[in-house]
Amino acid sequence: MSQSPPVPAPPVPGSGRAPAEVEVRPLTAADLPDLERMEAELFGPAAWSTQSLADEIVGPGRTYVGAAVGDGRLVGYAGLWFDGYDAQVMTVGTDSAYQGRGIARRMLTVLLDHARTVGADAVLLEVRVDNDPAMHLYDTLGFVRLGRRRAYYQPGDVDAWTMRLDLRAPAPATTPG
Ligand SMILES: CC(C)(COP(=O)(O)OP(=O)(O)OC[C@H]1O[C@@H](n2cnc3c(N)ncnc32)[C@H](O)[C@@H]1OP(=O)(O)O)[C@@H](O)C(=O)NCCC(=O)NCCS
Secondary structure, three states: OOOOOOOOOOOOOOOOOOOOOOEEEEOOHHHHHHHHHHHHHHHHHHOOOHHHHHHHHOOOOEEEEEEEOOOOOEEEEEEEEEOOOOEEEEEEEEOHHHOOOOHHHHHHHHHHHHHHHOOOOEEEEEEEOOOHHHHHHHHHHOOEEEEEEEEEEOOOOEEEEEEEEEOOOOOOOOOOO
């Protein structure tokens, strides 16, 4: 993904690991005010504009999902682009008040299932080398590092890892018992 947060989001004190009661659902244009709020909070100067967000969520090959809490408020969003061969994670973000509760993992799991369903061979992404929460998330979803792109993120000349999840690899064998 071409965005990067200004700094990795810090853990929210007391947020714990309690499962969040959220619904993961497709995004619509009605979600744009919530998206704009979270973009600005999570990505700072690198945030996509309202127009870019509006274009992106309906763009060709795009699939965007959001995580909504009980009152319908959006607290997370994630997007995927499938080009007919591979898929690319375009963005993922969770409202800082709801981080650390498994919301991003759930959204990405839905998108990875979608990528499998449409026949993608692999899923690719870029991530800032200093974004520990995101790196941990991608590592534990099975992504592997392909290489390091120098000064990929501006401003600041921050490097990115490119990562890939092979969807054609056989599922790991389970141990009986
Ligand atoms: C990265 C981000 C999307 C994770 O969202 P989240 O909803 O908090 O993620 P989850 O709760 O699903 O957690 C996924 C894993 O990351 C870990 N994690 C979450 N926040 C963390 C933190 N601040 N530090 C270290 N690990 C963290 C969790 O422990 C979890 O691992 P576990 O299941 O093994 O315990 C969120 O931090 C965010 O929005 N960051 C700002 C935007 C961003 O950086 N997007 C990614 C761009 S590549």
